Amino acid sequence: MATEWSGLTPEVMMHLDRDASESLGFQLQNALRTAIRSGQVQLNERLPSSRRMASDLHVSRGLVQNAYEQLGAEGYLSASVGSGTRVAFDSPLFRSSDPATAVRDDLEFDFSPGRPDLNSFPMRDWLWACGEVSRTASARDAGYGDARGHPELRRVVASYFQRVRGGSTDADNVTICSGFTQGAGLVLAALRARGVTSVAVEDPGHPDVVDTVRRAGMQVVPVPVDSRGLVVEILNETTASVVIVTAAHQTPTGVVLAPERRHALLGWAKERDGIVIEDDYDSEFRYDRQPIGALQGLSDRHVVTIGSVSKSLAPALRLGWVIAPTALVSEIADEKWRTDRGSPAFDQLLLAKLMESGRFDRHLRRMRVLYAARRNALVEALQLGARIQPTGLAAGFHAVAALPPGADEEHIIKEARRRSVGLQGLGHYRVQSAGAAPGIVFGFGDLNEDAIRRGIFAISDLLC
Numbered sequence: 274m275a276t277e278w279s280g281l282t283p284e285v286m287m288h289l290d291r292d293a294s295e296s297l298g299f300q301l302q303n304a305l306r307t308a309i310r311s312g313q314v315q316l317n318e319r320l321p322s323s324r325r326m327a328s329d330l331h332v333s334r335g336l337v338q339n340a341y342e343q344l345g346a347e348g349y350l351s352a353s354v355g356s357g358t359r360v361a362f363d364s365p366l367f368r369s370s371d372p373a374t375a376v377r378d379d380l381e382f383d384f385s386p387g388r389p390d391l392n393s394f395p396m397r398d399w400l401w402a403c404g405e406v407s408r409t410a411s412a413r414d415a416g417y418g419d420a421r422g423h424p425e426l427r428r429v430v431a432s433y434f435q436r437v438r439g440g441s442t443d444a445d446n447v448t449i450c451s452g453f454t455q456g457a458g459l460v461l462a463a464l465r466a467r468g469v470t471s472v473a474v475e476d477p478g479h480p481d482v483v484d485t486v487r488r489a490g491m492q493v494v495p496v497p498v499d500s501r502g503l504v505v506e507i508l509n510e511t512t513a514s515v516v517i518v519t520a521a522h523q524t525p526t527g528v529v530l531a532p533e534r535r536h537a538l539l540g541w542a543k544e545r546d547g548i549v550i551e552d553d554y555d556s557e558f559r560y561d562r563q564p565i566g567a568l569q570g571l572s573d574r575h576v577v578t579i580g581s582v583s584k585s586l587a588p589a590l591r592l593g594w595v596i597a598p599t600a601l602v603s604e605i606a607d608e609k610w611r612t613d614r615g616s617p618a619f620d621q622l623l624l625a626k627l628m629e630s631g632r633f634d635r636h637l638r639r640m641r642v643l644y645a646a647r648r649n650a651l652v653e654a655l656q657l658g659a660r661i662q663p664t665g666l667a668a669g670f671h672a673v674a675a676l677p678p679g680a681d682e683e684h685i686i687k688e689a690r691r692r693s694v695g696l697q698g699l700g701h702y703r704v705q706s707a708g709a710a711p712g713i714v715f716g717f718g719d720l721n722e723d724a725i726r727r728g729i730f731a732i733s734d735l736l737c
């Protein structure tokens with residue numbers, strides 16, 4: 274869609290060389306043609322008024338009017354009263370048809386895990402926070418700040434983490450980042466600089482985690498997960514001194530790390546003088562159980578907890594936090610500074626306002642009810658349609674349906690897709706797949722109850 278410039282005329286980068294032998298009028302026409310052909314300005318986009326462009330380029334208005342008329346005659350521009358001068362040429366260079374990057378929106382029921390209910394984003398609260406921040410932010414907030422993030426959000430996150438996750442930290446140990454993915458990258462870079470070369474990961478686990486470890490130039494050490502979470506006995510047999518875990522709700526199996534495993538894991542970290550990186554991605558949403566505290570609450574020297582609002586609010590906000598032992602904080606902050614000079618300050622202030630005003634908690638309460646209903650709809654539909662009792666339902670918004678031994682995950686996913694149902698298999702999450710039992714991971718965050726029922730019934734014959 275063409276950009277609309279709501280009353281203000283846009284800036285268009287245009288360079289005129291006063292020492293060149295060509296006239297300024299000729300140069301201007303050429304520059305405009307190039308800008309349109311290259312997609313710098315696109316179909317239907319409005320150009321600056323002739324008065325404005327003339328003033329910006331320090332040329333006469335008549336010269337710009339002539340250029341606009343000439344390009345109009347050539348079919349590049351069109352002019353009409355009240356709508357100004359607009360681009361009339363559709364540059365083939367701008368059209369993007371790369372199938373790899375195109376968003377696939379053609380599935381009627383998409384059970385891909387990881388997506389919260391995007392329609393429930395609390396836009397009114399966000400707008401309220403925008404108003405508050407616009408009124409209260411200082412000029413200083415618009416400058417470069419502390420690499421760890423705005424002190425206000427760090428303070429609010431530290432207090433939230435203690436209140437809701439049972440952790441133990443203060444604002445000095447919090448670094449604001451753009452979500453788990455960046456947070457993990459920062460921590461791994463800091464550990465790599467200290468000489469750590471391998472990192473243990475859950476198998477099955479999130480493929481992005483594996484990718485993040487590899488991108489940090491470190492070796493991936495897969496450690497199996499069973500019905501009580503990461504098998505710490507096997508972790509003990511590796512030489513790794515760093516591990517990444519989804520302790521509160523494992524991705525993808527949904528199991529909660531059992532209490533004895535939690536203690537064993539922290540014992541392992543202490544003994545190795547190692548680090549447990551806790552991916553605390555969806556712990557806000559728990560259903561039948563008492564909330565399980567963050568591992569960090571049991572060891573602030575050996576655990577780094579990374580939180581994110583990608584599930585609790587929306588992935589598009591790109592905000593999260595790293596809560597790290599004091600010994601690692603400055604290296605993580607240095608890495609953050611080198612990477613992007615800190616996360617956007619006004620967005621941080623907005624999030625701080627949401628959290629501190631109680632609006633964030635209210636949103637979470639609302640979402641828990643909504644997700645619990647969707648979870649029940651999924652359980653019922655799977656039981657009724659395919660006689661499957663899904664597992665991993667204690668928290669979050671994904672669950673696993675085990676398939677009969679020998680079932681062909683890939684075939685089921687392909688056939689479901691033909692029926693307009695998007696699925697993801699456990700195979701997608703495996704690091705080493707030998708002898709693994711087949712299963713489907715059902716995300717239910719972004720589908721309403723009716724869609725869940727209809728989606729499951731459309732494929733239930735494939736799951737039996």
Ligand SMILES: Cc1ncc(COP(=O)(O)O)c(C=O)c1O
Nearest residue numbers: 387452453454479524554581583
């Ligand atoms: C296991 C896990 N961790 C973390 C994240 C969130 O990553 P980010 O905060 O970078 O959006 C996701 C997102 O799907 C996830 O599934």
